[in-house]
Amino acid sequence: MSDLTQSHNEVIEASWKRCRSFGLNPKSAPAIIRLNKGDWEDAQGKSRDLIVTTQEQVLPYYENILVNSNSLVLLADSSGNLLSRWGRPGFINQMESHLFEQGTSWLERFNGTNAVGTALQTGESVVVGRDEHYLIANRYMTASAAPIFNSERELVGVLNISSDAYLPTSHVNGMVKVMTQSVENQLIMATYRQHYYTLVFNNSEDNHTSQWAGLLVFNDAGEIVAANRRADLLVGHVLKGLNIEMVTGITTLKLSAHPENQTLSFLGISNYRLFGTLKRPLTNMIRAPQSPLSSVKIKSEPKPTKIASGERQLSDLDLGDMKMQKAIKRAASVANSDIPLVIQGETGAGKEVFAKAVHASSDRADKKFVAVNCAAIPTELVESELFGYVKGAFTGANNKGSMGYIRQADGGTLLLDEIGDMPLHVQARLLRVLQEKAVTPLGSTESYPVDFRVISATHQPLREAVFKKQFRDDLYYRINGLTLFLPSLSERSDINALVIHLLDGLTVGDSPPISNEVLRLFEQHPWPGNIRQLVNTLRVALALSGGSMIHLHHLPDDFFLDLETPSEKPEATPHEQIEMTPSLVVSWRESLPELYSATEGNITRIAELSGVSRNTIYKRLRELGIK
Incomplete structure (x- = not known):
């Protein structure tokens, strides 16, 4: 049983336990608890933007799909009160009609385990199958729901899709998530679009403007004032409060001058190549006070930094550490073969950089390198993102279809980062692609031949996942031609050389000097975030030093927190x-x-x-x- 299934079962079990504590009986009917007129008007007024945004700006894109799938859409506020509904499938005639009246509560304490109430309770998306509803009266439908957060990350409501048809729950849940993010994006845009820059981005040129893209908003000082949850996930950081230059590796001045609707590419602190589109404010900017990070520029960039270009070869990564030298030597010996590689190392240890270096050192270097972070793609969308799909392949599909990452990598190298998080059914399809050297998009009967080098990366031992039945053994032996182990930063003996190397890559022209006291602390630091943390630390230090020598006072505060020794250890249970x-x-x-x-x-x-x-x-x- 996978971790995902265990997690789902735990959510349902916890909900049933709460229902029993509320004194509910599975055989009882739902309690109809409604707001009085005054409270309803207050709730409606408070949620007016949410209702209008959902009804006028999001639902029209999905209306035809929903009608054809015999589905019911419910929108509730943060207190579980029904704000509005769309669709009238036949199954609602089997239910108490007052359940669907505005102002009726769908909290678990009144309605038992249900997608709306349980999503509110957990703050996460939820799927509730027929027999997973606590009340027998609700067991003729399946439902998927996801919470909605506003631009301040406050939970403001829940969007739900219910159906009595046997629809694939993964697609319905994926659709709910996409619709929810569409609502959140519209709420963010309504708040900030008039006076702020917006950057919409994703991990592929093909989908960087899709509904499932990351969205961030920044002012003319470069400070990020808002971002959706997808943006945080793509970059690997909570973005609000950071400077756009730290995130993209591009100066605020240069970024704000980028032409609208023209794709830009950046690496930044995510260590993943991302693609985006910039939109300027609709009116004159509201100027925000300059923060220390935003007021000090590293240097204007006539060209991308060396790290942003990502063209380093394996020999460039050899800075003297014996463990790295061993991995580099082994990788170099098979660089021009099609032997599949598995790169194992802690999060932030530089697995993608190493994979790019393998690609750049191979005879495929002039072809495309495509990196896919399997952990960053919603489970319901992994299959379509990898293999592509044709128009109308599933609910919520792009009208133009999608080529998919595998076909994008044809002729080049495909990196499957965090492959251990790939769902089992997707593993089966990937195995077939690797065996047949052809890929069939979702919804299509046509296969397309593909030729690519596959490199997998993981922070967890795949052998253990195979033993636990969380990873297919046949796929493991297909992708594991050679396993390379990357040491964590605290284990490396070449930290000083690595710091100089990274500084050289983060700057244009000569890199600034760094004091011996800083280098000594770097050698003593535990670096729980590995090279990714070191890069971020150097970016901040460069910004605060203004290009002059880097001293201790130029380092971020959390760098010193990691050096502190806890006064006492937590008591064991x-x-x-x-x-x-x-x-x-x-x-x-x-x-x-x-x-x-x-x-x-x-x-x-x-x-x-x-x-x-x-x-x-x-x-x-x-x-x-x-x-």
């Missing part, structure tokens, strides 16, 4: 407590195997008991040949 016998407190070579066995391989717990970092535990386990 009873089931985690392990008796520390004399045999467990001798040298680590003797104690570690016993600790590993006693904790069932819980690295975090072993680190707590040993008083060292998780990275150190991983390092020692590898030395002992345990992991």
Whole structure:
């Protein structure tokens, strides 16, 4: 059973437990609790923008699909009160008609487990199958719902699609998520479009303006004042409050001068190549006070920085660390073959940079390198994003269809980052593509031949996932021609050389000097965020130093927080407590195997008991040949 299924089951089980605590009986009818006239008018007024945005700007794009699928759309406010509904499928005649009147509550305490109430309770998208409804009276329909957040990330409502038809729940849930994000995007645009710059972006040129794109808003000082959740996910950071230059690697001045509706490409702090379109304010900008980060520019950029170009070869990554040298040497020996590679390393250790270097060092270097972050694509959309689809292939599909990432990589290299997060049914289709060297888009009967080098990346051991039945063993042996292990930053012996290398790549022209005291602290730092954290630290330091020598006071505050040692360790819960016998407190070579066995391989717990970092535990386990 996958983690996704376990998570879903846990959500339903927790909801049923709450229903029992409310005193509900599965055989009882839903309680009809409605707002009085005055409270309803207040609720309606408070949610007017939400209602109008959903009805006038989002639903028209999906109306035909919904009519044909015998579906009912419900919009509720943050208190679970029904604001509006669209569609009238036959199954609602089987239900109490007052349930669908405006102002009726759909909270779990009155209506049992249901998509609207449970989505409000969890703050996440929810699918509730027929028999998963707590009340038997509601078990003739399936429902998917997702919460809606405004530009300030406040939960303002829930959008729900219910149906009595046996529709694929993955597509319906995907459609709810896309519609919800469309509503959120419109709310953000309504708040900021008049006076602020907006950047719509995604991880492919083909979909960077789709409904599932990231959206951020920034002022003329470069400060990001709002962003949707998709944008945070694509970049890997909470974007609000950051400077646009840190995020894109492009100066605010240069970005604001970019032509509208012309695609731009950037790397920035995400370490993934992203594609976007800029829109300027509709009226004159409201100038915000300059923050320290936004007021100090690194340098104007006549050309992209060397890191942004991403054209480094394997030899450029050799800075003296023996573990990196081993990985580089092995990768170089098979660079011109089609042997599939698996790159394993902690999050932020530079797996995509390494994969790009393999591509740049191969005879496919003049072809396209396509990176797909499997963890960043909603589960319901992974299949269509990878394999593509034809017009009308499923609910919510783009009218023009989509080529898909695999066909985009034809002739070049395809990186499947965090491949361990790929759903099992998608793994089966990928295996077939790798075996047949052809891909069939969703909704099509035509296959297209493809030729690409596949590189997979993961932060988790795929062997363990195979053992747990979370990853197909046949696909594992297909993609695992050679596994390369990248060390975490705290394990590397070449940190000083790496810092100089990164500074050179982050600047145009000569890179600024860096003080010895900063370099010494860099060597002592645990770097839980690995190279990604180091790059971000250097970006901030460059901005604050203005291109002069980098000193301690130019480093961000959270850099120093990681250096602090906690005064006391958290108390272990009873089931985690392990008796520390004399045999467990001798040298680590003797104690570690016993600790590993006693904790069932819980690295975090072993680190707590040993008083060292998780990275150190991983390092020692590898030395002992345990992991």
